[in-house]
Amino acid sequence: MTVFDRIKKLSNKKGKSLQAVAEENNFSSNLFYRWKKSDPKGKDLAKVADYFNTTTDYLLGRTDDPTKPGEPNSNKELTWRDLGQEYGGDSPVPDEFQTMVDSLAEGYFKAHPELRKKNDDQ
Structure with a gap:
């Protein structure tokens, strides 16, 4: 799953469009689509991770656990x-x-x- 796919999944969970998420973070409305072909800047990725209360490692696909270290994992649903x-x-x-x-x-x-x-x- 790409950075774009993970952001899209988190956006859908939140009931928001990608454009709305981008605009709420003061990004251009099509920024996430550009991330399909190019790597995001670290500070932009961190801002998105904070918005979704997750980690940059999750967004980058380095982990499948979206919870931040030290936070309880009780709201994480067990998946197949x-x-x-x-x-x-x-x-x-x-x-x-x-x-x-x-x-x-x-x-x-x-x-x-x-x-x-x-x-x-x-």
């Missing part, structure tokens, strides 16, 4: 891709499946408390 199921892509898993995954994880960490401690130490 997170589970290694490419056929489902980035579409969210159904709520009942999410509940099942949460229960499995909770049971696993209860059985292996040393793993939770190890993660807390990092």
Whole structure:
């Protein structure tokens, strides 16, 4: 997924057009379309990342996690891709499946408390 694709996806989630997002950030209305063929300036990319409350690494495709470091990840929906199921892509898993995954994880960490401690130490 390109920078343009990620911005378009975030814009759609926010219910905004690309032109509206560009104008709200004081960019020309077609700037994002130009980013299809050229690399964005760092300060412009940072401004867009702040607008969407994400990271430049996410916009650049260096990570698939849009949350900022140190922020809770609880609002991130589990996707099929997170589970290694490419056929489902980035579409969210159904709520009942999410509940099942949460229960499995909770049971696993209860059985292996040393793993939770190890993660807390990092």
